[in-house]
Amino acid sequence: MPEPPIIKNWAGMTISAATQEVETLSWSESYGRIAAQLASHRPSLYPTEELDDLTSLKIAKLPIEGFTGERRSYALAVKAGLLLLNESLDEAHELAQELPTREGSYLHGIMHRMEGDYPNAAYWFRMAGGHPAQEVWSGKIREKLAETGNDEFGTASLTARIREWAEHGSFSAAGFNELVELQVTRVRNERVEQWLMELQYAELDVLLQHCYAHSGGGGLWFEPR
Structure with missing residues (x-):
């Protein structure tokens, strides 16, 4: 019987060879390498x-x-966050379902x-409540808003929604969920898309760093680009 084919990734490296390195590294080293690999990507x-x-x-091979x-709960949350950065929604969903936190x-x-x-999504954001990572995320949002000045975001209605969201001073995940829905289902403005993708990345970034620090990874030594 012929040997089954060896599955290779886009670079021609066997999967076993590519994942072996992750298995031999410490939690901090393996997280750092994968996070650095994803740092320049902005998920859709x-x-x-x-x-x-x-x-x-x-990510599945990260040593926990x-x-x-x-x-362990925080480490699983780190893995789920990395999967979301990689746009691996099904795998992230499986892990999130394991976490009653x-x-x-x-x-x-x-x-x-x-x-x-x-x-x-709105239901689960209500279940999460006011997560402490949102305070850090709020600072990043204010920076992005300051960069835009008085520019409009595609349409007058969306601009009004974003400014209203900003003026409340509390940048909730539920409010962001509404903005994303408006953009994806109705507005579909390219500039708005890029702006919201940056905010989504910042949201995942601060949540990941929060979970990584509490997983025993120490301080926030890794700063994505």
Whole structure:
């Protein structure tokens, strides 16, 4: 009987060879390498396929054996967040469902928002409540708004919604969910799309760093580009 073909990734490296390195590294080293690989990518608001299937496999191999209790929960949340950056929605969903925590609910909401199920996303954002990562995210949003000045966001109605959201001073995931839904289903403005994608990346970035720090990874030593 002929040997089964060896599955290779886009670079021609066997999957076993590509994932072996991850398995031999520490939690911090393996997280850092995968996070650095994804740092320049801005996930779509409504992805239709994952960015790279090999990266998804590497994330699955992140070493969390021996992690227990809260540390394991935060480590699983890190893996789910990395999967969302890689636009691996199904895999991220599976992990989020295992997490009866605020982080799990928040990630669950982001996953449903990215798949276009905005009512379900809103439910999970309510379950997450006011997550502490949102305060850091708010600072990044204010920076982005300051960069735009008095520019309009595609349409007058969307501009009004964004400015209203900003003036409240509390940048909630639920409010962002509504803005993304408006853009994806009605406005479809390219400039708005890019702006919201940057905010989505910032949201995942601060949530990932929060979870990584609580997983035993130490301080926020890794700063994505």
